[in-house]
Amino acid sequence: MKSPAFAFAGSPLNRRAEWRSSGDAFAEIAKVRPKRFLKCLGDQVAFAGESPTHDMPEEAREQIFLGEDREGLLWFASAARESDHLLPLRGVMMEGKVPAEMLAVLAQARSLLHWHETHGFCAACGAKSEMVDLGYRRHCPACGRDHFPRTDPVVIMVVRHGEKFLLGRQASWQPGMYSALAGFMEPGETIEEAVAREVREEAGIEVTSAAYVASQPWPFPSSLMIGMIAEAADEKITLDGSELEDARWFGRDELKLMLARKHPDGFHASHPYAIAHHIVKAALKK
Ligand SMILES: [Zn+2]
Known part of the structure; x- marks a missing residue:
C-alpha cells in the first residue's frame, strides 16, 4: 500500500496479531529474534543519541509487541523513565527527526502505552487488571472481564x-x-x-x-x-x-x-x- 504524504501513517510493521494469543510459541520466536524497543513517557519519546530505537527494554516494565519489520526484527514499546533523554513527539514530527515510517511506529507505541498507563484498573469492578495478548488486551482477574485498547x-x-x-x-x-x-x-x-x-x-x-x-x-x-x-x-x-x-x-x-x-x-x-x-x-x- 502506498504511504500517504502526512505524518504517522504508513507503518512498515506486520503486526502479527496471530502471535498475540500464541503464548509459548511467541516466547520461542522472541528468544531467537533480534529486538528493538521504543520508549515513551506521556507524549515524549526517549532518544538514544539521534535515534528513538533502543536495543534493551526498560527492566521490569511491561513490553508491548508492536510487530515484525521486513528484516524480521521484532519491535516492542515500553514506558520510558524521567531520567531518559526525552523529546516531545510533536517536535520529533515537525522537525523530521525520524524517517516517516518510524513516526508511524512511534504513533502505535505512544497510543498503546497511553492506554495501558490510564487503564490499569478494571472499569467494571475496580480491581487491578493485567496486560495480556502482548499488550492488546487487559484482563481483570477479579471479575474476568476483558478490556481492549481504544481509538x-x-x-x-x-x-x-x-x-x-x-x-x-x-x-x-x-x-x-x-x-x-x-x-x-x-x-x-x-x-x-x-x-x-x-x-x-x-x-x-x-x-x-x-x-x-x-x-x-x-x-x-x-x-x-x-x-x-x-x-x-x-x-x-x-x-x-x-x-x-x-x-x-x-x-x-x-x-x-x-x-x-x-x-x-x-x-x-x-x-x-x-x-x-x-x-x-x-x-x-x-
Ligand atoms: Zn474487574
Whole structure:
C-alpha cells in the first residue's frame, strides 16, 4: 500500500496479531529474534543519541509487541523513565527527526502505552487488571472481564459550496492559520452524521452530503482523523462562539496561496504533516 504524504501513517510493521494469543510459541520466536524497543513517557519519546530505537527494554516494565519489520526484527514499546533523554513527539514530527515510517511506529507505541498507563484498573469492578495478548488486551482477574485498547475517531472536513471552501480557526492557533473544521465522533452516529453535526454546531451551516478522502492516526493520545469533504446547502455562517474564533469562505485561488504560504494577507493552511492540508488539496482537485 502506498504511504500517504502526512505524518504517522504508513507503518512498515506486520503486526502479527496471530502471535498475540500464541503464548509459548511467541516466547520461542522472541528468544531467537533480534529486538528493538521504543520508549515513551506521556507524549515524549526517549532518544538514544539521534535515534528513538533502543536495543534493551526498560527492566521490569511491561513490553508491548508492536510487530515484525521486513528484516524480521521484532519491535516492542515500553514506558520510558524521567531520567531518559526525552523529546516531545510533536517536535520529533515537525522537525523530521525520524524517517516517516518510524513516526508511524512511534504513533502505535505512544497510543498503546497511553492506554495501558490510564487503564490499569478494571472499569467494571475496580480491581487491578493485567496486560495480556502482548499488550492488546487487559484482563481483570477479579471479575474476568476483558478490556481492549481504544481509538477515538475524529471527523475533519473541508466544507464546499460551489467554488468556495469553508475553513475555520481556533484562537489558540498561530496567527493567520485557517484549517478544516473537526470534532470527535459521538456514540450512535455515522461518520456523515458526525460531519453534519460538527459543521452545524461550529459554523451554523447545513451539510447535504459528505465523502471520505483519507484517514490519519493522531497519537495525542489515540485519535483517528477521518478526512472528509462535505457539501454545504448555503454560505451563511453562524459561529457558535466557543470552539471557533472565526470561520470564512475562501476561493480556489486563495486556498492555493494558503497551501503555499503565499497569501497576501498572511493567511495559511495547516502544515503538510496534518491531514487537513491534504483534504484542502483534495477539495481543490474535485
Ligand atoms: Zn474487574
